[in-house]
Amino acid sequence: MDYRRLPFGSGTVAPVRDLARLHAALLPESPVSRLGRRFMEDFYYRVLPREGLVVGAVAYVDEQPAGFVAATPDRNGFMRSGLRRGWPRALWAVGASVLTAPKSLATLWWAWGAMRSRRPAADGKPAGEILSLGVLPAYREARFIRQSGLHIATDLLDVAVGGLRGMGIQHIGAAVRADNTEAKLFYAGLGWRLHGPSTAGRGPAAVEFRWRRAGRSTARDAAIPASSVRR
Ligand SMILES: CC(C)(COP(=O)(O)OP(=O)(O)OC[C@H]1O[C@@H](n2cnc3c(N)ncnc32)[C@H](O)[C@@H]1OP(=O)(O)O)[C@@H](O)C(=O)NCCC(=O)NCCS
Numbered sequence: 432m433d434y435r436r437l438p439f440g441s442g443t444v445a446p447v448r449d450l451a452r453l454h455a456a457l458l459p460e461s462p463v464s465r466l467g468r469r470f471m472e473d474f475y476y477r478v479l480p481r482e483g484l485v486v487g488a489v490a491y492v493d494e495q496p497a498g499f500v501a502a503t504p505d506r507n508g509f510m511r512s513g514l515r516r517g518w519p520r521a522l523w524a525v526g527a528s529v530l531t532a533p534k535s536l537a538t539l540w541w542a543w544g545a546m547r548s549r550r551p552a553a554d555g556k557p558a559g560e561i562l563s564l565g566v567l568p569a570y571r572e573a574r575f576i577r578q579s580g581l582h583i584a585t586d587l588l589d590v591a592v593g594g595l596r597g598m599g600i601q602h603i604g605a606a607v608r609a610d611n612t613e614a615k616l617f618y619a620g621l622g623w624r625l626h627g628p629s630t631a632g633r634g635p636a637a638v639e640f641r642w643r644r645a646g647r648s649t650a651r652d653a654a655i656p657a658s659s660v661r662r
Pocket residue numbers: 457458562563564565566567570571582583584585586607608611613614616617618619620621
C-alpha cells in the first residue's frame with residue numbers, strides 16, 4: 432500500500448480539486464462547502480494557500496485522495512486578509528456558485544457572513560486554528576486501520592500542528608460543532624481539552640466547542656516521515 436501526504440500552503444500549490452471534493456463530501460454543512468465548488472477551487476484553496484493564509488495537507492492511499500486537513504496561522508484575520516488580496520476572484524467564485532448550483536441565496540448569504548465575520552483578536556497575538564479535517568469513511572474502518580496501521584486523521588493533524596508550530600504559532604485551536612460527537616471524541620482522545628463554547632463567525636446553527644491543544648505532540652507513530660511512506 433502506498434501512502435503519502437502532500438502538504439500545501441506557504442509557497443506550495445494546493446491540489447485544489449482533491450481538496451474541494453474531500454471538503455464537500457466530508458463537511459457538506461460547513462460555510463465553505465455551502466459557498467460552492469467554484470468558491471473552494473478558485474478562491475479558498477487557491478488564493479489563501481498561495482498567500483500562506485491556509486496551510487495543510489492531503490493524504491493519498493494508492494494515489495487516491497483519502498483525507499485532508501486545512502489550518503490557518505491567523506484564525507481571526509485570515510479571511511479578511513484573503514479577501515483584501517483576492518476579492519475579485521472571491522466575488523466571481525461566489526457569483527458562479529449562485530448561477531451554477533441550485534442553492535438558496537439565503538444559505539449563501541449566511542455562509543458568506545460566517546466566513547467574513549471573524550475579527551482580528553483584541554490582544555493582537557497570533558493564534559492558529561485547525562479549520563477542517565476529514566478522512567473518507569473507507570479509510571477510517573477498523574479493517575483498513577488493522578491492515579495498514581494508519582490513523583490518517585491523527586497523522587494529518589500532526590502535519591498541520593507541526594506546520595503551524597514551524598511558522599512560530601504557539602496557540603492552536605480547533606472548532607468543532609457541538610453535535611459532532613465523533614470529532615469531539617477524536618480531539619479528546621488525542622489529549623486536546625475543551626476550552627469553551629464559541630459561536631464566533633460560525634452562524635446560528637453551529638454553536639461550537641473550541642479545543643486547545645494540550646501538551647506534547649499527538650504523534651502516534653513518530654517514525655512516519657513528513658512526506659511519504661510505503662507500507
Ligand atoms: C473526526 C475524524 C477526522 C476522526 O477520524 P478517525 O479516523 O476516527 O481518527 P483516528 O483513527 O486517527 O482516531 C484517533 C483517535 O480518536 C479517538 N476517536 C475517534 N473516534 C472515536 C470514537 N467514535 N469513539 C471514541 N474515540 C474516538 C480515539 O482516541 C482514536 O484512537 P483509537 O482508535 O486508538 O482509539 C473523522 O471522524 C471524520 O473525518 N469525520 C468527518 C469530518 C469531520 O467531522 N471533521 C471534524 C470537524 S472539522
